[in-house]
Every structure is written in structure tokens, then in C-alpha cells.
Amino acid sequence: MTDAVKISNRNFSVFYGAIQALRGITLDVLAHQILGIIGPAGSGKTALLRSMNRLNDLNPNCRVEGQILLDGEDIYQPEFDAVRLRKRVGMVFALPVPLPLSLFDNIVYGPRLSGIRARARLNELVERSLQAAFLWDEVKDRLQTSALRLSGGQQQRLCLARVLAMEPEVILLDEPCSGLDPISTSRIEEALMALKSKYTIVLVTNNTKQAARVADTTAFLLQGELVEVGPTDRIFTAPKDQRTNDYVSGRFG
Amino acid sequence: MALAFTALTSLLLIAIFIFKEGVPFIARVGFRDFLLSSDWRPQAGHFGIYPMIVASLLVTLGAMLVGAPLGIACAVFLNEFVSKPVTRVIKPTIELLAGIPSVVYGFIGVVVVAPLIRSQFGGPGLSMLCASLILGVMVLPTIISISTDVLASVPNAYREGALALGATRWQSVHLVILKAARSGIVAAVILGMGRAIGETMAVIMVAGNTVQVPRSALDSVCTLTAKIAMEMGSATGPHRQALFAIGVVLFLMIMMFNALAMTAIKKRFAGK
Numbered sequence: 001m002t003d004a005v006k007i008s009n010r011n012f013s014v015f016y017g018a019i020q021a022l023r024g025i026t027l028d029v030l031a032h033q034i035l036g037i038i039g040p041a042g043s044g045k046t047a048l049l050r051s052m053n054r055l056n057d058l059n060p061n062c063r064v065e066g067q068i069l070l071d072g073e074d075i076y077q078p079e080f081d082a083v084r085l086r087k088r089v090g091m092v093f094a095l096p097v098p099l100p101l102s103l104f105d106n107i108v109y110g111p112r113l114s115g116i117r118a119r120a121r122l123n124e125l126v127e128r129s130l131q132a133a134f135l136w137d138e139v140k141d142r143l144q145t146s147a148l149r150l151s152g153g154q155q156q157r158l159c160l161a162r163v164l165a166m167e168p169e170v171i172l173l174d175e176p177c178s179g180l181d182p183i184s185t186s187r188i189e190e191a192l193m194a195l196k197s198k199y200t201i202v203l204v205t206n207n208t209k210q211a212a213r214v215a216d217t218t219a220f221l222l223q224g225e226l227v228e229v230g231p232t233d234r235i236f237t238a239p240k241d242q243r244t245n246d247y248v249s250g251r252f253g
Numbered sequence: 254m255a256l257a258f259t260a261l262t263s264l265l266l267i268a269i270f271i272f273k274e275g276v277p278f279i280a281r282v283g284f285r286d287f288l289l290s291s292d293w294r295p296q297a298g299h300f301g302i303y304p305m306i307v308a309s310l311l312v313t314l315g316a317m318l319v320g321a322p323l324g325i326a327c328a329v330f331l332n333e334f335v336s337k338p339v340t341r342v343i344k345p346t347i348e349l350l351a352g353i354p355s356v357v358y359g360f361i362g363v364v365v366v367a368p369l370i371r372s373q374f375g376g377p378g379l380s381m382l383c384a385s386l387i388l389g390v391m392v393l394p395t396i397i398s399i400s401t402d403v404l405a406s407v408p409n410a411y412r413e414g415a416l417a418l419g420a421t422r423w424q425s426v427h428l429v430i431l432k433a434a435r436s437g438i439v440a441a442v443i444l445g446m447g448r449a450i451g452e453t454m455a456v457i458m459v460a461g462n463t464v465q466v467p468r469s470a471l472d473s474v475c476t477l478t479a480k481i482a483m484e485m486g487s488a489t490g491p492h493r494q495a496l497f498a499i500g501v502v503l504f505l506m507i508m509m510f511n512a513l514a515m516t517a518i519k520k521r522f523a524g525k
Contacts, residue, residue, distance in 0.1 A: 055413060
């Protein structure tokens with residue numbers, strides 16, 4: 001089961017107007033693993049991530065070519081429902097964006113959209129997801145206060161909890177720790193390691209060390225191209241491509 | 254600098270003048286007899302403006318019932334569902350509506366809306382309902398233009414955040430974006446109210462101008478502003494002072510609306 005392909009990018013390209021952000025990416029995401037995507041700014045990491053839950057649809061200038069398969073189904077087929085896709089493929093953004101609601105309402109936002117109304121069920125979801133995101137102990141006494149009052153690290157873990165509450169199959173994280181201190185970062189990393197048994201995780205990060213710490217597989221992107229992908233150990237110790245070697249050893253980027 | 258000062262001074266002088274004429278009058282007639290009596294017979298020395306206060310407030314409320322939902326819906330539509338180029342055409346067009354002289358709105362009220370009300374619902378046609386409908390349309394530019402600005406300032410991250418959680422466009426609007434923009438939209442509506450309560454010309458033309466506490470929306474009413482405008486030309490002595498006193502009441506009402514709007518806006522920018 002661990003080797004099953006969850007998401008498969010096949011010769012996938014993204015254009016923003018005249019600019020090509022991704023050039024024919026072919027990359028498999030294996031189930032119950034953490035895939036780390038590394039690369040310098042502007043390498044297309046975020047574009048790739050946002051393609052996997054079709055958040056690029058919001059941008060009218062965006063055009064895609066190729067396929068992305070989720071469990072073998074092409075998510076860019078016109079009949080594939082983007083809203084349902086996003087329920088299966090949750091996302092955590094670089095900047096924590098708690099909705100301007102209470103902690104509780106932030107977490108049950110997704111479940112409520114899927115029609116879960118029963119109070120007991122919602123309470124249970126809130127507790128379980130907050131615990132999975134290692135946030136429960138810090139906030140359990142103030143679930144009704146505004147989510148905007150939390151610290152940055154707490155907000156990011158709230159966003160993670162919010163995604164978990166939807167019980168997705170895949171979690172996409174877009175540089176989730178870029179604005180966080182080392183302690184908050186390690187909290188998030190801990191949470192991710194614990195979560196991969198249940199979910200498939202794609203982690204875009206600017207921090208190569210983070211990828212080395214948590215990812216099972218690491219992919220290196222450069223200027224919209226997939227340079228190299230392989231088991232994290234190998235990528236960091238014996239990269240095949242000179243550019244990967246330069247990047248992971250900190251020679252540029 | 255001098256120009257700004259001149260403008261400010263003249264505004265201040267107008268305010269002082271109105272208060273100087275009006276406040277002593279209220280003091281003489283008595284607060285109760287002025288604000289809470291329904292007896293308006295200036296020749297006989299009775300100056301009760303209660304029916305007009307009620308009329309002004311009800312007409313304004315009616316205008317908000319018409320204008321606020323329409324305006325907010327239009328703003329949401331322009332911001333969330335329409336492509337940018339279309340918005341760039343429609344929004345200035347709506348703002349242009351604010352430039353149409355109010356007498357034109359009144360004219361449409363008299364010629365189109367009032368006869369329609371008369372034939373559909375009975376009554377004189379020139380009524381509170383008619384005034385509310387016309388005013389409701391007149392406040393649209395204010396409400397739409399402020400609401401669209403507020404909605405446009407809601408961070409895109411909220412939209413994406415909601416969508417990434419599996420919300421449809423519509424769900425993201427009513428569960429997140431409207432909440433984030435709430436205080437700004439409240440401010441827009443209150444400013445619209447200020448506009449509605451101060452409007453005079455169109456109201457004179459369509460409200461019927463009978464001094465009475467209305468029993469239904471089809472009754473003819475006379476608002477505070479209409480009273481001042483109609484009688485100022487011929488009033489003398491205490492009658493004239495009474496009209497200034499009405500001005501004071503209006504002045505305070507509008508100040509109150511604006512203060513409310515300001516608090517709503519401040520609350521927004523102070524963050525939660």
C-alpha cells in the first residue's frame with residue numbers, strides 16, 4: 001500500500017499569461033509519504049502545489065497543459081468538480097490565514113460546508129484535529145475567541161487543524177513554516193511526521209534542511225523544471241545532477 | 254490653506270447660525286412640546302414635530318430596506334462574480350447615478366412610481382412607500398460604491414483559504430467575505446441612511462406632505478426636510494425659528510449617523 005501512487009503529474013505545464021511557470025513536470029506522489037519539494041524562489045514550487053488542488057483556476061490568466069491524476073482520475077477533466085477536489089486535497093498556505101471567525105468556527109468551517117451539523121460530532125472533530133495539529137492544549141479553554149488573536153505559530157497550526165477537520169486524503173503545504181520561529185516550526189514538523197500514516201503530504205519548502213528532516217522523497221525544481229527526484233537521503237547525500245548538488249549544499253538559492 | 258480655512262469657517266458659521274436660531278426656540282417651547290407633540294399649527298403657536306420625526310425615520314428605514322439589500326448584493330456581485338473589466342465599466346456608471354439631480358428622481362417618482370402604487374395598492378400614491386422606494390434607489394450609489402471598496406480590501410487570502418477548504422464561490426462569500434467586510438458594509442449603510450434622511454427635493458415631490466403619524470406605508474407623510482423646504486420662504490417670527498429648530502434636530506441626527514459610521518470604520522481598522 002505504501003508504494004501506491006496517490007497523485008501523478010504527467011507532463012504538466014502551467015502558464016501565467018505569456019510566462020511559463022512549469023515545464024512538463026512528471027512527478028508521482030506516493031500515498032502515506034511526505035514529498036518535499038525544494039527549489040529557489042520562482043522555481044515553480046507553489047505553482048505546482050496550487051495545480052494539485054486547482055487553486056490556479058481563480059487566476060483568469062492561468063492556462064495548464066498535461067494531466068494531473070488523483071487516484072488515476074484526471075482532475076483537469078471538465079467534469080471533475082473542483083470543489084469536491086479541494087475537499088479531498090486540503091491546503092495550508094505560507095502565511096497563516098485564519099478566517100475572521102472564532103477558533104471553533106474556523107475548524108468546523110469545512111465540515112459544515114460538507115453538511116455536518118450535529119454539535120457532538122463537530123466538537124469531536126475540533127478536539128481531534130486540534131490534537132493532531134499539537135494545538136489543543138494551548139487553546140482548549142478559548143475555542144470561542146477570535147482566531148486572529150493567536151500567535152503566528154498557533155495560527156499556522158490552526159490552519160493545519162482546519163484542513164485535518166475536513167478529513168482530506170492529501171494535504172498540500174506551501175512553505176508552512178516560512179514565517180515561524182524554530183519552536184513553532186518543530187511543532188509543525190512533529191505534527192506532519194505523525195500525520196503521514198493517515199494522509200499523503202506534499203510539503204513545499206524554502207528550507208532544504210526541513211525537507212531533509214521530514215520528507216521521505218524530495219523533488220528539486222529549478223526555473224519550472226523538475227531537475228531531480230528521489231529518496232530524501234540520496235538527494236541530500238548523492239545527488240545525480242550537479243545543480244541539485246549545488247543547491248542542497250547551499251552554493252546558490 | 255486660506256481656502257481650506259474659509260471653507261471650514263463658513264461651515265462652522267452655518268452650524269452656529271442654525272443653532273443660534275433654533276436652540277433658544279426649543280428652550281422656549283419646551284423639549285417635550287417640540288419633539289413629542291403631534292400638534293403642528295404654527296399660526297396658533299403650536300409647534301409639535303413628532304409626526305415629521307416619525308416620518309423621516311420611517312421613510313429612511315424604508316429606503317434602507319430597499320437600498321441596503323440591493324446595494325450590498327450588487328457590490329458582492331461586482332466584486333466576487335464579475336470579471337475585472339466589467340466592474341471597471343459598471344462601477345463608475347453606478348457612481349454617476351449619484352450625480353443625477355434629485356428632482357429627476359422625484360419626477361420619476363411622481364410620473365411612474367406613485368401612479369403604480371395608486372393603481373396596485375390604493376391610497377393617494379404619493380406616500381411613504383413611494384418616498385422609500387425612490388430614496389432606496391437614490392442611496393444605491395453610496396452603498397454600492399463604499400461596499401465594493403470594502404469588499405475589494407478583503408485580503409485574497411481569505412477567498413483562497415475558504416476555497417481551499419472546499420467552499421464554493423457562493424459559500425466563501427456569505428460565510429467568510431461578508432463577515433470580514435461586515436463593519437465596512439455597516440458603515441456604508443449608515444452613510445446611506447444619512448443621505449436618505451437629509452434628502453429633500455425628491456421627498457417633497459413624492460411623499461404627499463401631510464403632517465401626520467402614518468398608519469400604513471400608503472399614507473401620505475411629511476418629513477423634517479420637506480417641512481423646512483416648503484415653509485421657509487413664507488415663514489416669519491416663531492414659525493421661522495421653529496424651522497431652524499427642525500434644522501437643529503436634523504443636524505444632530507445626521508451627526509449621529511456619521512459618528513456611528515465612523516465607529517464602525519474605526520473598529521474595522523483597529524482589527525479584532
